[in-house]
Amino acid sequence: MERDTRERYHGGMAQLYDPASVEPKWQKKWEEAKTFDFDLKKAKDPLYLLVMFPYPSGARIHVGHWFQYSIPDSYGRYLRMRGKDVFHPMGFDAFGLPAENYAIKTGVPPAASTAENVQNMIVQFKRMGVMFDWKHTLNTSEPAYYRWTQWLFLQMYKHKLAYRKEAPVNFCPSCQTVLANEQAQDGTCERCGTPVIQKNLTQWFWKITDYAQRLLDGLALLDWPEKTKVMQRNWIGRKEGINITYRVKDSREKVTVFTTRPETNFGATFIVISPEHPQLTALVTADQKKKVAAYVRQTKKRTTSERTIADRKKTGVFTGSSAINDLTGVAMPIWVADYVLMDFGTGVVVGVPGHDLRDFEFAREMGIEVIRVIKSADGDTGPIDSADKVFEDEGEIINSDFLNGLHPHAAIPKMMDYMESKGMGKRVTTYRLHDWLVSRQRYWGAPIPVVYDPEGRPHPVPEKHLPWLLPTDVEFKPTGESPLVHSKEFIERTEKIFGAGWRPEFDTMDTFVCSSFYYLRFLMEGDQKKFVESKLEEKWLPVDMYIGGPEHACMHLIYARFIMMALMDMGFVSHAEPFQRLVHQGLITNKGAKMSKSKNNVVSPDEFVERHGSDVFRMYLMFMGPFTDGGDWSDTGIKGIDRFVQKVWRIINVIKKVDQDSPQLLANLHRTIARVTESLDRLHFNTAISSLMEFFNVLEKEEGMTVESTRTVVRLLTPLAPHLAEELWEMLGGPAFAKASGGKRGFAFEQEWPSYDPALLVSDTMTIVVQVNGKMRGSVDMPCDASEADIIAAAKTQENVKKYLEGRSVRKEIYVQGRLVNLVL
């Protein structure tokens, strides 16, 4: 078909490059030679290159996988040629919902489907031609791995970083199952549409909040995208303010509020307490009891997402109590309302309706007095009677006794000092960050290694019983409880070890726990009795370059940092930060939309890889644009790369091998080396490829090239098109040459990266652009050592320039060294 005719009309000079036979050949040779087997101990110049590990889905590898894994592979090959000992492992984040859902649907146990998916993915990765060291792979769902997930839990428990408390979960009464937040969007169940209810369960938490400040401070030293750092800072959400304590009228109770704007306190007219607040009952007076109880009951029915819709009409009930504002002596009614959240600040808020929109809305709804204490930007000091007049910005303070005339930057500290001196308040710092809820009411996860005695008290499972195996005699169909509850074996095992009446913890761990330390487990070889080998950890961490999607900015990337810090405090590791440099690959979309199975718009790379080969496909992905940008999928340009590969093949095959390169060719080659090197250093694979294209466009017109230079060109191609380069390298006698000249191994990617001679980049003439009034009017070629005066003089004699100078005087002459002359008239 196509191929025969292509050859026939090709002039018979060279065979067409055929990736279908060449690529498997080299994949086999690489594997047989064990070229990717890595020795962590022997490595001299270690570089840890890590790409976030994938979930082993049952579907075939998609375009996004290719983008995420083949391009970093090219980068890794480049660094390897630069002399780095590049450790680039790959594993599988294998616990999680999809395998469990698949089991519910088909009855296939998650362990079986997962193992099969992993094998399928490995085959596909090999076909991709990536140089993962499969000797160092891991799978988080295997007991050999999750025993360390459990070990980590035990360490957290031992160091008082794990605790239990009641927390609400989303529950679907129809499916009888706990839902993740993403399965319960809009307050209805993803699967059946039934309204989701909130259910309180006692669950395990990890105290990430203890590390809030360190997580914040640590960001400063990381080589991460600024955007990601900002997101983490916002996520941690440090706020400095003051806790003000008010006396409650006719009661021994006191209420404490948190505020960052105490200077507005002369305008405080009410207090709002969260419906969940434990102090609430003590504040409710007898005559308000019924109303408040009804309101609290109503709130419980609402999901968090429902409660946090910004535009919702404010609701609330008066508790009957009032607090005294000691600044003014005013009694502030205490209300209960669901717009105040229990888990931020103190769960109680002081209402300043004149200068906070939500407070104003509430006050208007409930008929509470509004006082102005800040002059608005346009000087308005009058009453505040509409939402438009609520002035939330900073301005001059009025109606506030000793603060009058001040601006917030001065008033805030003054008020804080005043309140602290009078014992009314105390400065505090709060964080938005919440403790990490690690319990999941799921089957397919690492069992939490805890057992409960007959009195219900928790005890850690001793380390000698790890891995605390996930039972297999379970019912996957949802019953409203954790699937593990129905495992006879699990309960029997627990009673046998710990005694009659003992029960295991039936919840499993969040999969983010598994992925919070996997970069450490890749460093293990052979000995599986230790969590981490100290010498290797010191040598290899932090990860030099971590590549993954920006969607992990706030979850995985904070959890992993937290765990690393905790492990350092416990003495297991020597570094506080796991990932020194972070790069987010861009997203490959399809017609602007994210590819997803549910949208049925996932592009399969299979047919393209089959037709054009792995090298062409990966280079096409690189050529689409910068790695960090991603892009919209389109196959229209793949032809360009295919042509390029054929052109490279043809030229290298047919070009005359000469004894000496022309000076232009040599200069061009060295310029190309410089540009490709610089592009790769900056992860600009697209421009690395275009530089090579330019080189071949010129090379085509050359008489010939030395074998030495040809080999140099092949080495430049090696990271980008590894299979093609290997074939060319062999053709050029590269392996024999390499062995003869230094004992290095023979594959192309095992060779040294070409260096360039800066002297060859400089030519002895330079082209100076001549501008008149900032517009280009010509150019002059001058020797590099020409003086400024000579250059300007030459510029003025240019025909086209002369025309503009005619009859006008030059007011100013600007000369930019080696670049341009601008004549201002």
Added chain:
RNA sequence: GCCGGAGUGGCGGAACUGGUAGACGCGCGGGACUCAAAAUCCCGUGCCGCAAGGCGUUGAGGGUUCGAUUCCCUCCUCCGGCACCA
């Protein structure tokens, strides 16, 4: 609403710290080869012009500068994140 980021030909994109905008590729137009098509090669491809040359131009408007895609201000659009956070 708040916090980030980005807007460059028909398209993907290039342009290091302000200095020839549009590299490279796709697509498109023309030509060579062919009975023909595909493939391949050559030429062209911001606009006007046969050409010499001229003009315009990096989302819109303004500013700084001899000179702005690049720096500053205002606005528009798109993307990402957060959001009743006190």
